[in-house]
Amino acid sequence: MALHDEHWNKELREQFSLLSACTSDDEKYEHGEAVAPCAKNSCGNKGLLHLSDEVLVLIFQRLDPFSLLRVGSTCWTLFRICSCNSLWTRHFQASFGVPFTAATCSTTAKDGFRLLFMWRTLYRNLHCNRSLQEKLFANVPLPPHKYWAQWLVMEDVVPLPSVILSCSQIEELWGIHEEALERQNQEKADEGDVIRFEWRHLYNLALKHHGGIAMVVQHVLNQHSMNDHTELYAMYRQYMQCRFQWLFTYWLFQQPTPFDRQLRCIYLQWRRHSKRKVASWGGTLCDIRYLASLHRVTSDYWRGKLAKGDEAVGIQTVENYFSMCKSLVAWILGRDWGRLKRRKVYEDTLEGVYMLLKKDMQTTLIDRGTFWQVAKVQMARVCALEEAAANYVNWKIIETLPYYRLYLVSGNVVYLEHVRGFLRRKRAIHNWIYLEENTLIRQVLPDELYAILEYDAKISQDSLHGDSPAAQLGRTLWLYLHSGQQAYMEAVKRLVLQYAQASLGYYSALAPLVSTEPIS
Structure with missing residues (x-):
């Protein structure tokens, strides 16, 4: 007998501790342990509590179990009404597929619902x-x-x-x-x-x-x-706290032997990981949290962020994701590529799939077909970025650009042109500083400034703040690389010449202080 009404079922499970702290509703009501007393003056003459119990029961019949629990937790009066057998017998029948007969059952419908719900969940x-x-x-x-x-x-x-x-x-x-x-x-x-x-x-x-x-x-x-x-109650609370970790661990390590080896290979394929931590794969000392962190999808599942927190649907999404990974690995290995390119295509494709489907995975089940269709689109975009980069060094340079991620998600060629323009401007800066006429500049320019002008240098946004020469040069260079305006290029040249002259003047000032007398 499967539970019905899955749209509220998971929310109910999260909030079910509202009913799991006492042995009976009557005790709870008599001792006032569950809810606070009603504030009579707060409701006014026309408030909800002004209605008769019969009218309130008719209203509450339209609530699902989750909402009924929430209303019943507000005050003693509503707790009493929301514990009415007539309300919970309807939910008992709808959820478990069997009628509840109060005349032959020694427990209340609400208690029966609570106990059976927790048992079925476990x-x-x-x-x-x-x-x-x-x-x-x-x-x-x-x-x-x-x-x-x-x-x-x-x-x-x-x-x-x-x-x-x-x-x-x-x-x-x-x-x-x-x-x-x-x-x-x-x-x-x-x-x-x-x-x-x-x-x-x-x-x-x-x-x-x-x-x-x-x-x-x-x-x-x-x-x-x-x-x-x-x-x-204790076991139910423990399960609700650990269910994602338990189910993920079971799925990861309880596969049949051939599939277990294959899953481990796919799970770690081209992923940067600690060999020491994965050496205990499947053992009692295995760091499951670390393994979950290796993939964005498994990390989200570990934190209950897939399929509205439904652990069963979420683990199906994880299974479909790794089924797609298996096909993706087979496709990549079939290409005549080097190891570095294979890994980059794999990582960037998975990153693009995650960015594109992240919101959908948070709310519903993503089947394998959808994963694979998105993966094929992402692979085409990653290959287009690789062609624009022309080599692996350039590829590593552009991977942090916002245009890179935007192109992966949208496929808009405008962002691809921005990437190409960025690389052209990078090359222009490199060619200028290496002109023969700039030999002296290269020799006297401080190392921290010269490093910013190197072709393979990455300028982080954190380094752009402040009034230091490195921050000023970095900001101007950043503006040129991302805008392409020639005025910023000229500003970069002026700053470089200014810092080179200042450095040359510093060395010239030090020259008279150096003793040229022969040592006796």
């Missing part, structure tokens, strides 16, 4: 939840595991080994009487009536005995009505 992620696995993998799920085993009878498919139990234990756990137990497909053990059961068989027995899944759910909730759910 159970759906059993494969990556080691703590819950340890509680369910016991051969005999009796105390201290009886509490958790009772929930399992509601699940159609249980990914656990077959269980060895006696008929009395089955009756204690799931209420299936001994006479209702069928003897077929059972392997008798040496100890009396101890029998090996498959989980699917137990599920069918429970359905037959209780008369349907709705009655099984009611039976389980009745069993848990007097239990202490502190451990469930």
Whole structure:
């Protein structure tokens, strides 16, 4: 029975701690632990609380569970009304696909919804939840595991080994009487009536005995009505805090052996990484956070920024992303390129894909086809930038330009022309300073200023501030390289000549101070 209404489901999960701090709504209301008292004078004669309870219930019927919890957390009066069974029985039916019968269930609809919601959330992620696995993998799920085993009878498919139990234990756990137990497909053990059961068989027995899944759910909730759910709340909170890390770790390291090797190769292909940190890949000491930081998409997933925080949809986006990476690597390796060019094409293509799809990935699932279509477009743009650069040195120079990123995202040839113009002006500065007539300038110009004029020099924006000669020359050179106006080029020449003359004057002033007398 899958949960419905996924558009509010994830928000509800994030806020569910509003209901997980007490054992019952009545206790919460009586002791005033959950909400603050109403400020009678703040509402006025025509405020919301002036309406009757019946009218408020009709209004709140239009709210989803998330909104209903938020309204109920505002004051005692609204908490009481928002805990009404008639409101939560509707959500119970819509979310779990079974009706809630208050007459035969010893818990309230709101409590039942809360407990079943938390169990289903934990159970759906059993494969990556080691703590819950340890509680369910016991051969005999009796105390201290009886509490958790009772929930399992509601699940159609249980990914656990077959269980060895006696008929009395089955009756204690799931209420299936001994006479209702069928003897077929059972392997008798040496100890009396101890029998090996498959989980699917137990599920069918429970359905037959209780008369349907709705009655099984009611039976389980009745069993848990007097239990202490502190451990469930604690495990749910732990899962909500760690679910992205757990699911990412499971996906990264629990692949079949051939696919695991392939995934590791693709994951680290042409990525700058610490060999020391990745040497423990898959081990208990592995730095998972570091591995997640190697790719923009996995880093966003780690922080819950994919698919509106839906970890299941988000991990599908991650899977589709690396499926695209696999095709991309195969395509690049098929080209007659050197290692440096292959790595640059790969890195820049992935960067372009991320920039183009970042907003979409934050809200929805991006399938592999979409990833690959965008990747092909980005590869064409990266190759166009490579052709404009002409060589690897130029390519490294232009990668920090804003025009470079703008062209990757938009494909507008105007930005490509800006990149080409930047390189032409870089070459013009280089050719001018290396003219034979400027030999003296090159010899007397301070090293920090001469380095700015070098062809492969990168001018960072942080170095443009201040009144130092390097900052002044850098600002003027920056304006020329990005605007192409000849006036800035002339200003660069004047500054260089000015600083060269000042440096030459400094050396000339030092000359008389140098002793030329012979040493006796």
